[in-house]
Amino acid sequence: MVVGIKDAAKLFVISIMVCCAVLVCTMFLNFNMDIAAIKDEITSETVMIFYNAQVSVAKVVSAVSGGCLLITSIIMLIFYIKHYVDIHKKELGILKALGYSNLKIAKNFWIFGISVFIGAVIGFCMAFIIMPLFYEIQNEDKILPEISINFHMELFGYFVIVPTFVFALLSIMFAYFRLKEPVLFLLKDNLQVAAKSGKHKKDKESKEKDCLFTDDLKSSTLKSRKTLTFFIIFASFCFSSMTQMSFSMTDLSSEMFAVMIILIGLVLAFTTLFLAITTVVNSNTKTIAMMRVFGYSQKECCHAILGGYRFISYIGFVIGTIYQYVLLRIAVDIIFKDISNVPEYKFDVPAMFISLISFIVIYEIIMYCYSERIKKISIKEVMLEY
């Protein structure tokens, strides 16, 4: 077996993301479908406005959070498969050299669909557990007639069956694409590095600066894995936008919304950051080991490998802050414009500062944990793996 269940289990980050996406989308769209059934019972124009606002909110929330999480999950899946092929390219190269076709090897990657299935099932079930409370909050002023919870089989199909098959197929297709490289490229690491380095050589020559080795390594680490840079921006973006949005949600909507948003934000931020930083450290263990052999301190190793991501994460925080403000501004000004008693929305400065301070503290604690992990890298074990 080229890919095992254990490898799929490492994709728990995707399971968590899919779980969040399915939870939010199922809850809102199930609500939408259920209130559509009572539309005919609405006679008052005010109630109809409230009804339309509820439908719009559900669509926007499902599209924004579901879409955003779906795209991130796809990027993560592709990133993970690429990383998996990079790590196991020798084994995969041997299989190809023995005569296994690309498709035959790639078919084994369907197993990554299981991570999506698990996340989707959990998210779907959780949605139905939370739904009674959610329905009650959505209609707590009893503006709409009584709404009963119904199970919609099509939603199960859209959010559990379809994603599982699509992600399994996507895994096979991407693995097939990655395996198209010549056998020698898979068997010998150096050939790939040669091909990549040759491509950018002229740029690098022209930009040669007289800076420290650790700074060179910092910028090289950042440039070599752009997907990880995206994930770190995304993680801080999630933290920033979701925590600040949850503060505003307490006034604009309900505490339940606030709690839901902050939970999803924190889960997304931490899982993404965990995946990204772990990959950064794992893919640089040999470099770190060599630096330690030559006498670079733990602090210098961390500065060179992880230091570049600090500024990037602050950029993510700023983007998240702007995003949540713009999103809520649009929601209040456009979606709720016809609804009375909607509180006035202003940029929440204290919330931003609380969120920023929490972000700095949490980020530095995480970096400290990873620097301790770097300290524990066994020089000898790494050298034996070379």
Add this chain to the structure above:
Amino acid sequence: MIEAKEIEKYYGSKESRFKVLKGVSLKIEDGDFAVILGASGSGKSTFLNVLSGLEYADKGTVSYDGMDITKISDDKLTEFRRENIAFIFQQYYLLPNMNVDKNVKMGADLAGNKDYKSIIAAVGLGEKLNKYPSELSGGEQQRVSVARALAKKPKVLFLDEPTGALDEQTGRQVLDYICRLKKEHGFTIIMVTHNQNIAEMANTVIKMNSGKISEVYINNIQKNVYEIGW
């Protein structure tokens, strides 16, 4: 002076635990060229790792001018390596995403050596500063590794089978570079090899067998790299 006293080192645990170094003692004078000679599995590389502070000994002491490095913390040991030691390995261990210049700079920065490019030129790679390890031959990669080690201006240079992966001609070239630079800078060399001919270049020869030193002798006449067999 480097002094190892009754070094013991174990690998594995419980039933699979076995003794790799069985009470090894040795003295190496400053500026010496010592070769540790032994067959595969004799414990010579483990001894080199312990001597250089890459690994802790389970028993015994290793001292540099009286300072015992087996009792200091990992951070202090890293600092010690930074100030005193450089390595050249059989597998080169170059950083694949860094070009020749940056790989050597890795060593040079630790010693604040701004003139490291002259060392790259001295090992004959002045024209290949922007090449990546994958674009170099084995011999060239090993010369980068030599330049990286020497750019650090070490007091002691440890070499673990530096010519093990090279053909005769390239192997001789690499050793020639090292010896020439040793004459120039006067550092101590401790080299592990299984090649008996290379031992003829050394001042002190330490023979190891089954985790013990079986013989230590001084070469009265040190041959140069082109006088020895291969």
